[in-house]
């Protein structure tokens with residue numbers, strides 16, 4: 001079977017597509033939550049260390065694996081990994097890099113669909129004049145499927161389907177479609193983000209009133225950007241930081257390999273990968289921390305933010321806070337905010353569709369339309385439990401198993417393959433072939449030893465997370481001979497008593513009662 005290979009149209013298109021792959025809902029919805037919940041300034045140092053010692057090395061590894069496999073006609077991880085070693089084990093590990101994407105896309109596209117709907121409602125003025133409680137209630141009605149749009153009931157399902165159709169349509173246009181979308185959406189996203197960030201930065205102090213306490217937007221920023229060094233000794237914070245780096249860079253999933261498989265064989269990797277990675281970090285640590293946190297802190301105060309932060313705040317509170325700026329500004333800010341989230345989301349969910357399509361094309365000669373439609377259908381089917389049983393925690397289960405655990409396992413496996421089986425000598429050559437950037441030799445050593453060791457620690461840390469994530473207390477108890485107190489969230493307990501089973505039981509109960 002010979003199908004003509006696709007390649008990226010231009011270098012800028014490639015970088016924007018890769019940046020679009022990484023820049024996603026994670027930057028705006030997940031990062032602020034992780035940062036605040038893990039102590040603000042306490043989070044930032046482990047986060048940045050993980051970026052340099054784990055994130056960047058993994059980007060280089062995945063880009064060069066992708067280009068290596070692409071040269072040999074492979075565009076998804078099973079055969080990319082397979083082409084780097086003898087023995088067929090790696091093929092099966094590579095399968096993760098297809099299915100994880102479909103599972104993540106299922107819940108990811110669901111949130112993406114909320115942002116689309118909320119952008120329309122911002123224009124329609126649905127939130128105008130509503131109180132904070134009413135905006136929050138609107139969100140609950142939305143996810144309980146009791147809101148309608150233009151007279152069509154079950155709005156949440158409607159938008160989920162629309163969103164999948166849009167993804168399917170763009171994917172059916174192949175690489176060129178993805179590249180075009182990224183070239184339009186990424187600059188707009190950054191523009192919208194800067195607009196909102198400037199607003200967050202200039203909000204200043206709001207006087208106490210019957211609605212609001214005395215509050216200052218800068219409290220939020222200070223909380224985030226006053227580093228605290230004692231966090232270096234808190235494994236729980238490290239775990240959260242590493243998890244965020246994985247999710248935000250899209251490493252450990254197979255999407256980066258897949259995009260890189262469409263590189264030309266002599267295209268630069270060193271500089272392109274670093275540029276895409278740094279673009280993601282700019283959007284995350286600059287734009288991602290200058291919107292929700294300061295704006296919420298500017299009205300409700302920092303204590304409220306610390307107590308209430310969750311990714312729902314973007315939907316439950318932001319429209320109400322925008323409402324403080326008058327109807328026109330509120331509509332504009334709403335469109336910018338939800339539009340930005342939609343652009344961030346869709347350029348990532350498109351990436352999740354490509355490994356499946358590449359695999360079906362390479363192995364079975366499936367065309368783009370067949371590939372895209374089958375991906376859309378799978379995502380829809382897998383997403384429905386999330387949509388229908390949102391309140392039973394299905395969503396969190398998907399995020400945990402597909403969006404967190406498998407990324408770490410996959411990344412660990414591929415690092416071992418790259419640095420130890422394929423070998424660092426050949427690996428380093430792959431990374432530097434055609435490079436427009438001289439990578440410090442120090443990274444050769446990092447990739448060989450530091451990255452895998454960090455990954456192993458992250459994995460062990462997740463496996464044996466102690467009660468309340470309190471490692472100091474756990475070690476004390478352990479050395480006193482009283483055993484290791486496992487947390488219910490530890491991977492090992494989750495594996496033996498899968499939360500998925502629980503959610504399933506809850507949902508079946510509820511369906512039976514209904």
Ligand code: PHE
Nearest residue numbers: 022024025026247248250348
């Ligand atoms: N990096 C994306 C985000 O920050 C999520 C993603 C993960 C996208 C894996 C593609 C693959 O939201």
Ligand code: NA
Nearest residue numbers: 022023024248
């Ligand atoms: Na990201």
